[in-house]
Amino acid sequence: MAKKPTLRDVSRLSGLSVYTVSKALNNADGVSARSRELVLKATRELGYVPNRAAQELRRNTRSSVAVITASTSNYYYIDLMKGIERTLRLSDRTAVVADIAAEGVYTPDLEDATIRNLIQSRTAGVISTLTLRQENVELLADWDIPVVFVDSHPPENTGLPSITMDNAAASLRVGAHLAEHGYPDWLFLVYPALWSTRLARERGIREAARLHGAELTVLESRNDAASAHATLSAHLDRPGTTAPRAIIAGNNPMVHATLTVLGERGLRVPDDVAIIGFDDFAWAPLLDPPLTMLDEDSEHIGVLAAQTLARLIDEQLDAERQGRSPTPVYRPEDSREVSADLVIRRSCGC
Amino acid sequence: MAKKPTLRDVSRLSGLSVYTVSKALNNADGVSARSRELVLKATRELGYVPNRAAQELRRNTRSSVAVITASTSNYYYIDLMKGIERTLRLSDRTAVVADIAAEGVYTPDLEDATIRNLIQSRTAGVISTLTLRQENVELLADWDIPVVFVDSHPPENTGLPSITMDNAAASLRVGAHLAEHGYPDWLFLVYPALWSTRLARERGIREAARLHGAELTVLESRNDAASAHATLSAHLDRPGTTAPRAIIAGNNPMVHATLTVLGERGLRVPDDVAIIGFDDFAWAPLLDPPLTMLDEDSEHIGVLAAQTLARLIDEQLDAERQGRSPTPVYRPEDSREVSADLVIRRSCGC
DNA sequence: CCGTACCTCCTAAACGATTAGGCTAAACGG
DNA sequence: CCGTTTAGCCTAATCGTTTAGGAGGTACGG
Numbered sequence: 001m002a003k004k005p006t007l008r009d010v011s012r013l014s015g016l017s018v019y020t021v022s023k024a025l026n027n028a029d030g031v032s033a034r035s036r037e038l039v040l041k042a043t044r045e046l047g048y049v050p051n052r053a054a055q056e057l058r059r060n061t062r063s064s065v066a067v068i069t070a071s072t073s074n075y076y077y078i079d080l081m082k083g084i085e086r087t088l089r090l091s092d093r094t095a096v097v098a099d100i101a102a103e104g105v106y107t108p109d110l111e112d113a114t115i116r117n118l119i120q121s122r123t124a125g126v127i128s129t130l131t132l133r134q135e136n137v138e139l140l141a142d143w144d145i146p147v148v149f150v151d152s153h154p155p156e157n158t159g160l161p162s163i164t165m166d167n168a169a170a171s172l173r174v175g176a177h178l179a180e181h182g183y184p185d186w187l188f189l190v191y192p193a194l195w196s197t198r199l200a201r202e203r204g205i206r207e208a209a210r211l212h213g214a215e216l217t218v219l220e221s222r223n224d225a226a227s228a229h230a231t232l233s234a235h236l237d238r239p240g241t242t243a244p245r246a247i248i249a250g251n252n253p254m255v256h257a258t259l260t261v262l263g264e265r266g267l268r269v270p271d272d273v274a275i276i277g278f279d280d281f282a283w284a285p286l287l288d289p290p291l292t293m294l295d296e297d298s299e300h301i302g303v304l305a306a307q308t309l310a311r312l313i314d315e316q317l318d319a320e321r322q323g324r325s326p327t328p329v330y331r332p333e334d335s336r337e338v339s340a341d342l343v344i345r346r347s348c349g350c
Numbered sequence: 351m352a353k354k355p356t357l358r359d360v361s362r363l364s365g366l367s368v369y370t371v372s373k374a375l376n377n378a379d380g381v382s383a384r385s386r387e388l389v390l391k392a393t394r395e396l397g398y399v400p401n402r403a404a405q406e407l408r409r410n411t412r413s414s415v416a417v418i419t420a421s422t423s424n425y426y427y428i429d430l431m432k433g434i435e436r437t438l439r440l441s442d443r444t445a446v447v448a449d450i451a452a453e454g455v456y457t458p459d460l461e462d463a464t465i466r467n468l469i470q471s472r473t474a475g476v477i478s479t480l481t482l483r484q485e486n487v488e489l490l491a492d493w494d495i496p497v498v499f500v501d502s503h504p505p506e507n508t509g510l511p512s513i514t515m516d517n518a519a520a521s522l523r524v525g526a527h528l529a530e531h532g533y534p535d536w537l538f539l540v541y542p543a544l545w546s547t548r549l550a551r552e553r554g555i556r557e558a559a560r561l562h563g564a565e566l567t568v569l570e571s572r573n574d575a576a577s578a579h580a581t582l583s584a585h586l587d588r589p590g591t592t593a594p595r596a597i598i599a600g601n602n603p604m605v606h607a608t609l610t611v612l613g614e615r616g617l618r619v620p621d622d623v624a625i626i627g628f629d630d631f632a633w634a635p636l637l638d639p640p641l642t643m644l645d646e647d648s649e650h651i652g653v654l655a656a657q658t659l660a661r662l663i664d665e666q667l668d669a670e671r672q673g674r675s676p677t678p679v680y681r682p683e684d685s686r687e688v689s690a691d692l693v694i695r696r697s698c699g700c
Numbered sequence: 701c702c703g704t705a706c707c708t709c710c711t712a713a714a715c716g717a718t719t720a721g722g723c724t725a726a727a728c729g730g
Numbered sequence: 731c732c733g734t735t736t737a738g739c740c741t742a743a744t745c746g747t748t749t750a751g752g753a754g755g756t757a758c759g760g
Contacts, residue, residue: 004493006745006746006747007746007747007748008746008747016709016710017709017710017711018710018746018747018748019709019710019711019748019749020708020709020710022747022748022749023709023748023749026748030707030708030709031708031709032707032708032709035708035709047489047492049466049469049470049493050470050746050747051407051470051472051745051746051747052470052471052472053403053404053406053407053412053471053472053745053746053747054403054407054715054745054746054747054748055746055747055748056403056715056747057401057403057404057407057715057716057717057745057746057747057748058714058715058746058747058748058749059715059747059748060715062403064446075425075428078425078428085449086453094446094448094467095446095447096414096444096445096446096447097445097446097447098444099435102439103436116399117444119399120399120400120401120402121402121403121413122401122402122403139397142397143354143399225632256632256633256636259636260635260636263636282575282606283606283633283637285610286606286609286610286613286637286638287633287636287637287638288636288637288638288639289638356715356716356717357716357717357718358716358717366739366740367739367740367741368716368717368718368740369718369719369739369740369741370738370739370740372717372718372719373718373719373738373739376718379737380737380738380739381737381738381739382737382738382739385738385739400716400717401715401716401717402717403715403716403717404715404716404717404718404745405716405717405718406717406745407715407716407717407745407746407747408716408717408718408719408744408745409717409718409745410745
């Protein structure tokens with residue numbers, strides 16, 4: 001097609017003004033059945049499809065929501081996205097994912113560039129899986145773009161909503177279970193605090209260790225399996241270090257690294273070293289041995305986050321229509337902590 | 351912020367016309383250093399960010415590319431997306447994923463709606479992971495939107511580019527390996543032909559069975575682990591059916607189902623039943639037993655697809671600037687088949 | 701037959717950017 | 731000193747929609 005048909009073309013062909021055509025296509029009233037018919041006929045004939053950029057410019061509304069992630073190779077993102085997309089579909093919105101980790105590594109520059117980019121496209125709203133820089137949160141606030149955090153927390157004092165699993169309670173439960181087995185020394189292999197759930201998880205594990213008199217080592221690695229592998233190997237190689245009786249793996253990549261390292265060293269799970277991991281996933285029961293894992297329902301978290309965001313956006317549109325300020329109003333109950341189950345399999349020693 | 355700053359505001363504050371401001375912000379020449387400085391100062395002061403909808407409307411260009419998938423729970427999509435995003439970033443484009451499976455099940459209606467949606471937003475280009483309906487491919491062609499298929503084929507006679515692994519050759523290799531072990535009867539558990547790699551894979555496996563005199567059963571299931579589980583269980587329960595000596599699992603969900611079903615029935619892998627699966631992934635070596643799998647480098651496939659698409663879009667823009675037709679011109683060499691490795695572990699009996 | 705109300709439709713002004721075409725003043729050559 | 735070039739800037743049209751503010755016409759009651 002050389003020239004794409006526009007509203008004006010439909011108007012010409014149907015013999016009606018662009019006003020009428022627009023009204024007819026948007027099912028607004030004030031258009032006779034006969035005219036509506038004519039418009040639809042002309043539309044079909046020309047294969048006309050409205051230009052969203054023009055609509056959004058004129059209506060001052062956007063249809064897409066951004067999901068900010070860092071290095072999506074953690075499988076739980078899939079479920080999260082599923083929940084988000086399913087929910088957004090209901091209100092005819094689209095999710096676009098923006099990964100702010102370049103080659104697997106997070107950089108503030110990329111975060112800044114991404115935020116600028118989102119503002120340029122006047123995103124309807126943002127769901128972020130990690131704590132954003134204070135500065136960027138303010139920027140989004142300046143532009144009245146609603147933000148919801150999932151599996152992460154807003155920067156301090158911003159009061160933005162966040163939806164996480166109850167990490168502290170869950171971690172306590174993990175610790176309690178290890179204590180039941182009587183393991184005296186634990187190693188917590190964990191990702192950086194950039195992913196802010198790390199804090200609550202660590203707090204819970206520390207508390208549990210104190211409570212049950214276990215000795216605890218916390219080992220931090222970059223948030224990918226290869227780095228975790230290197231970190232754990234180096235730790236175990238350190239002179240005077242012996243393998244811990246139990247390892248708690250902070251997330252999916254940490255679990256992968258732990259299993260690999262133990263396998264390489266001929267350490268048997270759970271006889272030599274027990275493992276409990278965070279974030280259950282489909283393959284956990286099929287691993288050798290089947291893994292005991294904390295099961296966060298991330299699809300549900302995705303749904304909650306998308307619902308909250310959708311409501312915020314809708315309220316914003318209402319406010320704007322009524323001439324009130326478009327600044328999003330967050331309520332305390334927008335923040336939620338959902339509980340998680342400990343799925344007991346065999347890697348813990350059960 | 352009550353009212354968002356526009357170009358006009360920057361113009362007012364800087365005392366220069368919108369023309370000059372626009373030129374300055376786009377680093378075009380014809381602007382003195384002094385003016386440029388004034389413009390940048392005003393821009394910073396106001397926190398001005400250009401409105402992409404307006405730019406795209408005026409310039410008639412789009413910055414986002416759509417990736418069409420169906421039920422992304424197949425893990426290999428993650429790598430594919432990684433490759434695509436990494437490549438698109440180079441030309442400042444964004445990927446948006448559009449899933450045309452509603453609750454895990456594909457519906458033509460959703461496909462149609464999605465395509466309409468993409469045309470409405472005048473997507474710069476499309477990467478599709480499954481064969482689209484003829485009709486929709488024509489629609490995209492009408493609107494001069496370039497399309498590239500990955501891990502799938504275009505509808506017949508459309509000549510659109512596709513990038514896949516060399517499924518037939520790979521399947522032959524799988525069969526040859528099973529034959530080396532001397533397994534007499536094989537079961538191929540496979541997803542529907544909507545994902546068109548199914549055809550080449552089946553062709554290859556059938557050919558291999560014929561070549562090596564093995565008996566072959568092909569069992570089709572919907573493309574998710576739960577359905578595959580039900581299908582395989584029902585098959586094995588059928589009176590007179592005995593478990594095959596080897597199972598070839600057509601993709602990731604099929605592998606999951608196979609391992610689960612065999613586990614439930616107390617059949618040992620590989621002693622009772624051997625398994626080879628398609629689409630290697632990070633957890634395969636840690637499963638019980640470590641899985642022998644075909645390794646398709648899907649990140650690389652993603653890179654190739656995105657490169658091809660980017661080139662098509664760039665050529666289209668050039669053509670348009672020079673007043674030529676914006677119809678994308680596909681070259682035969684845009685279609686590629688990349689080879690895959692068979693990663694031998696233990697589930698095949700080795 | 702007139703006034704009023706109600707439909708239906710139209711004209712024209714936005715939305716926020718880009719850009720063709722033209723103007724001005726400074727610089728330069730002769 | 732004058733004509734020509736050029737850098738720097740401006741005015742105004744344009745992209746494809748939506749929508750405020752009327753304008754005509756029909757129907758109806760009085």
